Amino acid sequence: MDIINIYCTLLDVxxxxxxxxxxxWICYEIFIKLRRLAAVAPPPVSEMEMP
Structure with missing residues (x-):
């Protein structure tokens, strides 16, 4: 019983x-995608505003 309990607690951990x-990892991936969007998005907007 003790071995099973130890195994279960290890499995839970x-x-x-x-x-x-x-x-x-998911938060990191979302953060990188948002940074890429933030880095990529402004230039097209400024190009559209220029003419």
Whole structure:
């Protein structure tokens, strides 16, 4: 029983760490995409305003 409990707690810790890493990775990907959009979006707008 003790070994099973230890295994379950380890599994829970691994799952929680995995979820945290996954959430951080998603936030990082969204952040990079938003930065790229912010970096790419202004030039076309200024070109449209120029003429």
């Amino acid at each position: 691994v799952v929680v760490l995995g979820l945290i890493c996954f959430i951080v």
